[in-house]
């Protein structure tokens with residue numbers, strides 16, 4: 001079957017460098033435009049991911065790292081299901097500034113393509129939604145997520161279908177399994193941005 005031309009569906013998919021990505025999001029955050037667009041596009045990534053995550057997590061007291069938190073859409077979904085403790089990290093200060101007050105206990109500006117300034121085994125769970133996409137964050141970030149997440153903790157993410165193989169996410173996920181770093185609990189093609197015919201792989205893994 002021919003591959004879908006996912007790379008031309010959304011303007012950000014054409015960006016190449018981290019600097020271009022940061023500037024784009026800084027502008028997209030102006031006047032709440034990012035949130036408005038996500039509503040209009042019927043972007044379901046945060047809702048779908050948190051629904052899968054909560055099936056495997058009874059303890060609502062856990063501390064969750066939201067990698068690439070943007071405007072906090074994942075935090076809002078987590079809160080809806082009774083989770084309370086989240087830290088958010090993102091490249092765009094403009095988006096971080098637009099996160100609703102008191103939703104996250106801590107917000108930090110980071111480049112997730114670099115080592116994350118968090119000690120080993122710190123979080124009970126790491127979420128990363130919408131951030132593994134064209135020109136954004138590379139598969140090596142998954143090694144960092146494994147490092148900062150406690151043994152027995154969960155890592156839950158989406159990967160845009162258009163970069164899954166091209167960027168080597170398939171190999172990275174397999175290597176982490178082979179190296180006994182995590183076990184797969186869920187992995188399937190989610191709706192993500194169905195209005196634009198862009199789907200994403202949704203994965204949930206338990207750290208060993």
Ligand SMILES: C[S@@+](CC[C@H](N)C(=O)[O-])C[C@H]1O[C@@H](n2cnc3c(N)ncnc32)[C@H](O)[C@@H]1O
Pocket residue numbers: 018021022025045046067068069070071072073074089090091092095110111112113128129130131135136137
């Ligand atoms: C499609 S948005 C998803 C935001 C949020 N998780 C959501 O689902 O609405 C992608 C996010 O990745 C962030 N991002 C892109 N490249 C990044 C990088 N190298 N390091 C950290 N965040 C990055 C962007 O600033 C943006 O907030």
